[in-house]
Amino acid sequence: MRKAFGVLVASVLLSSVAFAGDDPFANYYDNTVTVTNATGARAVLINKDGSYTQKLADGTTATGTWKIDGANGCFMSGEPDAKPYCVPAETHAVGDTWDLTAPDGTAEKATLTAGR
16 A cells, blocks of 8 residues: 555656646746846746736736747736736746846846745
């Protein structure tokens, strides 16, 4: 019985790793992406269901949706006439920092931190 349980646990863990490998944003769902630019920082909480929440530097919150579009992940704010914020759909580990370019051309940095 213990051996069967061990095989079951191992197969679940391996299938989870394989699934996570198919989703470049899998590491983001239980963690926080902090995006900084010259005007401050915002915390972005990306959810597996295609939604996201941003906690802005001024304390307000904004929500929207995201989807994988080819090689990019595109974030839509839901504001009228807002351009999608598309970034390379790349896997990052907790502690990674990478460069982003906002739709208006502003340079930004993103860091993936543990937890929400």
